[in-house]
Amino acid sequence: xxxxxxxxxxxxxxxxxxxxxxxxxxxxxxxxxxxxxxxxxxxxxxxxxxxxxxxxxxxxxxxxxxxxxxxxxxxxxxxxxxxxxxxxxxxxxxxxxxxxxxxxxxxxxxxxxxxxxxxxxxxxxxxxxxxxxxxxxxxxxxxxxxxxxxxxxxxxxxxxxxxxxxxxxxxxxxxxxxxxxxxxxxxxxxxxxxxxxxxxxxxxxxxxxxxxxxxxxxxxxxxxxxxxxxxxxxxxxxxxxxxxxxxxxxxxxxxxxxxxxxxxxxxxxxxxxxxxxxxxxxxxxxxxxxxxxxxxxxxxxxxxxxxxxxxxxxxxxxxxxxxxxxxxxxxxxxxxxxxxxxxxxxxxxxxxxxxxxxxxxxxxxxxxxxxxxxxxxxxxxxxxxx
Numbered sequence: 001x002x003x004x005x006x007x008x009x010x011x012x013x014x015x016x017x018x019x020x021x022x023x024x025x026x027x028x029x030x031x032x033x034x035x036x037x038x039x040x041x042x043x044x045x046x047x048x049x050x051x052x053x054x055x056x057x058x059x060x061x062x063x064x065x066x067x068x069x070x071x072x073x074x075x076x077x078x079x080x081x082x083x084x085x086x087x088x089x090x091x092x093x094x095x096x097x098x099x100x101x102x103x104x105x106x107x108x109x110x111x112x113x114x115x116x117x118x119x120x121x122x123x124x125x126x127x128x129x130x131x132x133x134x135x136x137x138x139x140x141x142x143x144x145x146x147x148x149x150x151x152x153x154x155x156x157x158x159x160x161x162x163x164x165x166x167x168x169x170x171x172x173x174x175x176x177x178x179x180x181x182x183x184x185x186x187x188x189x190x191x192x193x194x195x196x197x198x199x200x201x202x203x204x205x206x207x208x209x210x211x212x213x214x215x216x217x218x219x220x221x222x223x224x225x226x227x228x229x230x231x232x233x234x235x236x237x238x239x240x241x242x243x244x245x246x247x248x249x250x251x252x253x254x255x256x257x258x259x260x261x262x263x264x265x266x267x268x269x270x271x272x273x274x275x276x277x278x279x280x281x282x283x284x285x286x287x288x289x290x291x292x293x294x295x296x297x298x299x300x301x302x303x304x305x306x307x308x309x310x311x312x313x314x315x316x317x318x319x320x321x322x323x324x325x326x327x328x329x330x331x332x333x334x335x336x337x338x339x340x341x342x343x344x345x346x347x348x349x350x351x352x353x354x355x356x357x358x359x360x361x362x363x364x365x366x367x368x369x370x371x372x373x374x375x376x377x378x379x380x381x382x383x384x385x386x
Contacts, residue, residue, distance in 0.1 A: 006039055006040060006041060007040055007041070007075075007076035007077065007355060007358035007359065008040065008041040008042065008043075008072070008073065008074075008075045008076050008077075008358075009035050009040050009041070009042040009043075009075060009076070009077055009078075009079060009351070009354045009355075009358070010042075010043060010044075010045055010057060010059065010072075010074075010075030010077070010078045010079070011028055011031060011032070011042065011043070011044045011045070011078075011079045011081055012044075012045060012046070012047070012078055012079065012080050012081060012082050012093075012097075013028060013044050013045075013046060013081040013082055014046055014047070014082055014083065014084060014085070015046050015060075020060065020066070020067050021044065023330075024081060027331060027347075028044050028081070029062045030347060031347060031350060031351065032044065032061065032062055033062070034347055034348055034350075034351050035351045035354070038348075038351045038352065038355060039355070040351065040354070040355055040358070041072075043057070043059035043060060043061050043072050043075075044059055044060045044061075044067075045057050045058065045059040045060065045072075046082075047082060047085070047089065047092065047093045047096060048092075048096075050074075050096060050099075051071075052099065055073070055074050056071045056072065056073060056074065057071070057072050057073070057074060057075065058070070058071055058072075059071075059072045074100075074103065074105065075100075075105060076105065076358035077105065077106050077107070077108070077354045077355075077357045077358040078097065078100050078105060078106070078107040078108070079107075079108060079109060079306070079350065079354055080097065080107060080108065080109045080110045080111075081109075081328055083161070083328055084161075090111055094110065094111065097110055106304070106357040106358070106362075107304060108304045108305065108306035108353070108354070108357060109304065109305055109306050109307060109327050109328070110302075110304060111327070112298060112301070112302045112305065112327055114158035114159045114208060115135075115156065115158045115159070115160075115210055115324065116135070116137060116158050116208065116210050118298065118325050119132065119135045119210075121297060121298055121301050122294055122297050122298070122322065122325070124297070125293060125296075125297040127293055128290070128293050128294065128297060128322070130319075131290050131319075131320055131321055131322050132321070132322055133212050133213040133214075133215055133321055133322075133323070134146060134149070134150070134212070134213040135210055135211070135212045135213070136210065136211055136212075137208070137209075137210055137211075138155055138197060138200065138208075138209035138210055138211045139197070140192075140193035140194045140196075140197050141193075142211050143155075143169065143193045143196060143197065143211050144171075144193050146211050146212075146213060147169065147170070147171040147176075147193075148171070149213075150213045150214050151170070151214060152168055152169060152170040152214035153168070153169050153170075153211050153212060153213060153214050154166060154167070154168055154169075154211070154212045154213075154214055155167040155168075155169060155196075155200045155209055155210070155211050155212075156209065156210055156212060157204065157207050157208070157209055158207070158208035158209060158210055159207070159208070163181060163182075164182070165200075165204060165207075166180070166181040166182075167179060167180050167181065167196075167199070167200050168181065168214065169196055172189070175189050175190055175191050175192070176189065176190045176191075176192070176193065176195070176196050177189060178190050178196055178199055197209075215313055215315070215321055216315060216316065217313040217314060217315060217321070218270075218274040218276055218313075218314050218315070218316055219274070220248045220270065220273055220274055221248070221251055222251035223248050223249035223250050223251050223262070224248075224249040225246060225247070225248045225249065225270060225274070225313070225314070226246070226247055226311045226312060226313050226323055227244065227245070227246050227267060227270070227287050227311070227312040227313075227314065227320075228243075228244070228245050228246070228247060228309055228310070228311050228312075228329065228333055229241060229243070229244050229287055229288065229291035229309070229310045229311075229312060230242045230243040230244075230307065230308070230309050230310075230329050230331075230342075230346045231291045231292055231294075231295040231307065231308050231310060232306060232307040232308075232346065232349040232350065232353065233305075233306045233307070233349070233353045233356075233362075234349055234352060234353065234356075235349075235352035235353065235355070235356050236356065236361070237353070237356055237361055237362040239292055239295045239296060239299070240349070241288045241291060241292065242307075242342065242345045242346040242349050243331075243334050243339065243342035243343065243345060243346045244266075244267050244284070244287065244288070244342065245264060245265070245266065245267070245333045245334050245337050245339055245342065246264070246265045246266065246267055246269070246270045246333075246337070247262045247263070247264060247333055248262055248263045248264075248265060248270070249262045250262065263336075264332075264333045264334075264336035264337035265337050266337055266339060267280070267283070267284060267287075268280050270314075271283055274314075276314055276316065276317075276318050277316065277317045277318050278317070278318035282318065283314065283318050283320075286318065286320050287312050287314075287320050290310070290312060290320045290322060291308075291310040291312065294308065294310050294322060294325055295308050295310070298325065305327065306350070306353045306354075306357075307327070307329065307346075307349070307350060307353075308325055308326065308327060308329065309325070309326040309327075309328075309329020309330070310322060310324075310325050310326075311323045311324040311325070311326070331343055331346055331347070334346065
């Protein structure tokens with residue numbers, strides 16, 4: 001496609017009955033506004049909204065009080081914010097993205113697999129190995145093996161969101177102590193590893209699960225804590241840290257997610273309150289470095305990645321552990337923690353990278369050689385928070 005002086009950004013997202021784009025509605029409205037201020041046209045469209053014979057897209061544009069749907073030309077670049085599709089839906093949408101690319105339209109941040117796929121990719125980077133909890137596909141044999149090496153283990157859906165479906169297990173002399181993260185006060189004693197696997201899978205037939213090493217991580221007021229780092233490619237295609245914030249779960253909770261009642265705060269507040277060993281500057285540098293290494297490793301395998309949310313747990317001595325990597329990180333944490341600069345930066349960089357791609361600034365295929373870095377030096381100012 002010919003490069004336009006005012007390129008068009010197409011944002012792919014699912015639609016819902018109650019709110020047009022579900023929990024992403026306000027984020028996407030703001031993103032369209034930023035794109036327009038940055039010299040781009042923008043609209044939101046869903047899987048199946050492309051009329052390929054006529055080279056047009058039936059997309060949504062924000063208007064006062066809602067959204068208006070009309071036909072738009074094909075975009076110059078596509079930002080993938082689609083989530084929650086089943087296996088068939090994911091395959092069909094992947095084919096649609098491939099068709100965009102065949103028309104010379106770059107697409108960034110497509111599905112890169114589940115948590116097990118991510119773990120395998122990251123584990124191939126030597127520098128990241130000390131920051132990865134041991135993780136295996138869930139089977140009775142793997143559950144027994146990890147429980148023999150660790151005080152307790154987590155079981156998670158390989159494609160879970162918002163902390164849903166997570167369980168924690170501990171091997172007893174006779175049987176297993178098993179607790180769902182959503183109901184920490186209703187623990188059960190189960191007779192065998194097979195019974196634990198069956199309990200974890202109940203209600204989620206066909207879903208893949210993983211079993212993961214339990215970690216000794218800092219807590220705050222009796223609640224689970226993690227650090228979310230958003231890393232993004234900038235207007236030159238280089239990986240940068242855009243935002244760092246902390247989620248602190250409610251007392252007794254096994255997850256820190258805001259959807260489960262967690263609190264939001266800046267990194268400096270956590271370091272002070274939890275009395276983590278090491279200076280704030282050292283911890284800030286370590287979480288930024290680990291997040292950038294993860295982005296670099298994943299983008300070697302998936303060159304079209306443009307942003308990631310890396311959730312990191314901290315040991316009492318300050319060691320960073322990668323808990324999860326999300327290609328569609330939420331930003332509510334930064335607004336709630338009043339980290340306004342980081343919140344704004346994380347949205348603006350999406351548009352800047354989209355414009356960079358639309359103007360032919362980066363060849364997304366094939367991947368760069370493994371020794372080639374596409375990140376800038378760790379920007380400590382981006383990690384600054386209260």
